[in-house]
Amino acid sequence: MALLEVIALDADDARAAEEGGADRIEVVADMAADGLTPDPEAVALMRRATSLPMRVMLRANPGFRTTAPELDRLRRAAEDLKDAGADGFVFGFLDAAGNVDLAATGKLAAVTAPLPWTFHRAVDHAADAARAWDTVCDLGGTLDTVLTAGSSRGVDAGGETLVRRAAGSPGPARMIMAGGGLRRKHVALLAAAGVGAFHVGSAVRPDGSWDAPVDAALVREWRTLVSAAVGG
DSSP states (O other): OOEEEEEESSHHHHHHHHHHTOSEEEEOBOGGGTOBOOOHHHHHHHHHHOOSOEEEEOOSSSSSOOOHHHHHHHHHHHHHHHHHTOOEEEEOOBOTTSSBOHHHHHHHHHHHTTSOEEEOGGGGGSSSHHHHHHHHHTOOTTEEEEEEOSSTTOHHHHHHHHHHHHTSOHHHHHHEEEOSSOOHHHHHHHHHHTOOEEEESGGGSGGGOTTSOOOHHHHHHHHHHHHHHHOO
8 A cells, every 4th residue: 555755844735745645744843954843833733734644753953863851852742742633753863873772762652652653764874774774673662664765865875775675574664664865766666666655855845945835736746656656
């Protein structure tokens, strides 16, 4: 079954994503920092604007590491964001050695349960990406999606890695959501390998600009492309 997730920054983006046929939105703030935790009030406005499931980013800085004070703030934010209408979350951290930070990630997963969550592209930036992938796939709990390009340089560089991962064991393969420099030409190849979930942001905005709102017509084009490639 195909899944198309669209990055939304505000209520207008959420409406356009739904109008265009997206299945889910990822709610973030500050794309200049690659996506940080949004204000609960903004999430509440988006909840009123769309019936789509909303996965909300829990990230306090532009990197992939976190500190104890940041983690405490994110844990409190998660509760407020649940109240604002979040259906799930997006997070994941690396430690100082570039490995998956199991302690920090586990603490946040405990707070966000029982809602589902996505491990974001921190996995692509690990010191040993293959090891990080295996670690993330073993996390269990309510983790059901891993947003990955297969490489820190994006899908152009990591597409073959995604194909190999999709050919692996069925459980982990089903968690792959391809995103990070995803382009239309990638969809058929990845879908043929078994990838069914795709994540877009600037690709559904005029001229690929984060200063432009989500365009429902562009979302619809991606909806048609993904559905044709995956089915459903």
